[in-house]
Amino acid sequence: MPELPEVETTRRGIEPHLAGRRIAAVAVRQPKLRWPVPADLAEQLVGQRIGAVLRRAKYLLIPFPAGTLLMHLGMSGSLRIIQGDEPPGYHDHVDLVLDDGRALRLHDPRRFGAVLWVNGDVTVHPLLAGLGPEPLSDAFDGDYLYARSRRRRAPVKSFLMDGRVVVGVGNIYANEALFAAGIRPDRAAGRISLARYRRLADEVKRVLAHSIEQGGTTLRDFVGGDGKPGYFKQELLVYGRGGESCKLCRELLIETRLGQRSTVFCRRCQR
DNA sequence: ATAATCACCTGCTCGC
DNA sequence: TGCGAGCAGGTGATTA
Numbered sequence: 507m508p509e510l511p512e513v514e515t516t517r518r519g520i521e522p523h524l525a526g527r528r529i530a531a532v533a534v535r536q537p538k539l540r541w542p543v544p545a546d547l548a549e550q551l552v553g554q555r556i557g558a559v560l561r562r563a564k565y566l567l568i569p570f571p572a573g574t575l576l577m578h579l580g581m582s583g584s585l586r587i588i589q590g591d592e593p594p595g596y597h598d599h600v601d602l603v604l605d606d607g608r609a610l611r612l613h614d615p616r617r618f619g620a621v622l623w624v625n626g627d628v629t630v631h632p633l634l635a636g637l638g639p640e641p642l643s644d645a646f647d648g649d650y651l652y653a654r655s656r657r658r659r660a661p662v663k664s665f666l667m668d669g670r671v672v673v674g675v676g677n678i679y680a681n682e683a684l685f686a687a688g689i690r691p692d693r694a695a696g697r698i699s700l701a702r703y704r705r706l707a708d709e710v711k712r713v714l715a716h717s718i719e720q721g722g723t724t725l726r727d728f729v730g731g732d733g734k735p736g737y738f739k740q741e742l743l744v745y746g747r748g749g750e751s752c753k754l755c756r757e758l759l760i761e762t763r764l765g766q767r768s769t770v771f772c773r774r775c776q777r
Numbered sequence: 778a779t780a781a782t783c784a785c786c787t788g789c790t791c792g793c
Numbered sequence: 794t795g796c797g798a799g800c801a802g803g804t805g806a807t808t809a
Binding site: 538540580581582597614615616617618657658659660664765766 | 779780781782783785786787788
Binding site for chain 1: 800801803804805
């Protein structure tokens, strides 16, 4: 479910309900996520007051004086605010119970998500230390992409989805941004001009920012922290449309596989 | 260093 | 209706 816009939508949805609250209890019904949920999580969190909910890449971070709660939604995770007496359903693995009788509940069928406690400076944690710039920051632009891509033979789509290059560009938005920029996803990253990378960086920013405005892309049952679905899906131009006709030129869209990921493009509009 | 593949896990759709 | 195959929004670990 979650790409960057969905994670950001979640962050915006839950933060107002968490800020200022103290954590009254922690319930872990299934500790086997991507990594084990720490057995001493409650000891770190109970009694602590939440100030803010931050995001770095697709990680959600809740900082405390002694360390940071780090969460990731993986492929199928979602977070929502519930009334504390709502009984947990199947795949409702973790609750952070708040002092106002509500709770933050993690639901994650595939369990690729994570809930970790990081002591001290979270930015030097191995999961975060090597990450590339945020796509919506000024550090990410066409000149940066061009410089990082020289002599790289991997497909530009794989390059764009590499978190060490830039974070937060998942499969949906990589497909969409490459279509918008008119670049074939299987072109070698090192063989694309500066001008075209400038266009690509602009389209990545535009597509992500617009999707965040729409509340993310709802596939299956994603809902933001406020329970509202995302509205971006209806605007997807290529993702999930393999075999259908291009909305710009009517050519049949090609669906292939790059780096094990479903890839859709138009061979007329993208070169 | 870079590129490709594997792995984690459940649920759903498809073809037979 | 049942069953195996393949696929799904991510990304760290492992292998060439």
